[in-house]
Amino acid sequence: MNISVVGTGYVGLVVGVCMADLGHNVTCVDSDEQKISALLAGRVPIYEPGLDQLLERNVREGRLHFTRDLAAGLAHSRIVFLAVGTPSAADGSADLSGVFAVAGQVASHADGPVTFIIKSTVPVGTADRVRAYVTERMTHKVDVVSNPEFLKEGAAIDDFLRPDRIVCGVSNPEAQALMESLYAPLLRTGKPILFMDNRSAEVTKYAANAFLATKISFINELAQLCERVGADVDAVRRGAGSDSRIGPRFFFPGAGYGGSCFPKDVRALIDTGKQAGMEMSVVRAVEEVNERQKFVMADKVLDFFGGNVAGKRIALWGLSFKPETDDMR
Secondary structure, eight states: OEEEEEOOSHHHHHHHHHHHHTTOEEEEEOSOHHHHHHHHTTOOSSOOTTHHHHHHHHHHTTOEEEESOHHHHHTTOSEEEEOOOOOBOTTSOBOOHHHHHHHHHHHHHOOSOEEEEEOSOOOTTHHHHHHHHHHTTOSSOEEEEEOOOOOOTTSHHHHHHSOSOEEEEOSSHHHHHHHHHHTGGGGTTOOOEEEEOHHHHHHHHHHHHHHHHHHHHHHHHHHHHHHHHTOOHHHHHHHHHTSTTTOSTTOOOSSOOOSSSHHHHHHHHHHHHHHTTOOOHHHHHHHHHHHHHTTHHHHHHHHHTTTOOTTOOOOOSOOSSSTTOOOOO
16 A cells, blocks of 8 residues: 655654565655655664664565655555644643644545544544544545554564553544554454554553553652562562563663653643543652652652762663663653
8 A cells, every 4th residue: 555654753763664674665754854854774773673774674665655745645645644743832732733733734645535543642522523534624534543553662673563552542343454454464363453443542652651651650669668678679560560460561660760651641631631621630640659759769869869969970870761662751
């Protein structure tokens, strides 16, 4: 199939490269001249293990293309992945200006029916809003699919090509058939593709990230309790995490969660609750614990030196938020 991917950030670039590797003809579009110039020269602007080799191979074999020209990128495609950023606004809500800017541009350039596949993490109701927004600006048929990503930085290629599950929010059988066809090569291992309505798919993404963030904040708070009562948090972690209902993953104490997803998605879920007239008490507590956790290591250093670090030289070994990524967020 001919596919356009708008946005060549972390998600868009991984999606574009992997879709090309599955045999599709993919054009990645981005307004950032420096980023597109680098990609055209074969340089990957982010660090993700294995991505540079996949990109080079699919460019060489003619399945992967890059451009700043949205009209050219859409010329032979009726499938458009939206993978633009949705950063936190000042009030914690997700900034959707990029999503609607791209949707408007696609609508103005499209000369036939279009299926929008939203990969960006967006609040509940966004697919409905995009559908209405584009329908007003197009005479052709429009489908909007909610297809949230579940890519872990540092293991994104494997997560895409060997997913635990694929979640698709659709509103008609035609869109469902399209998604089944797109992802058919990834379903041979028996992993599920889950179809649901758009709003449920949108909430699913936030639910997954907020729950994982909850595990991190929980074990971090427990670590502080263990220190005070003389217990070993690593032993506690192994003991509790061996319960199959809990599991050991995302259950390690540390400096708190960071990166591109958890902080903004937790804030966005709190804001979604506020918009719906309810307090997301558990999720808000997760964020509060995480904010406090950022200061724990500094407090330990201060305590070690009796509260005075004047003249001390302090080294930090590792600056990204986790291994195998260059993401400093």
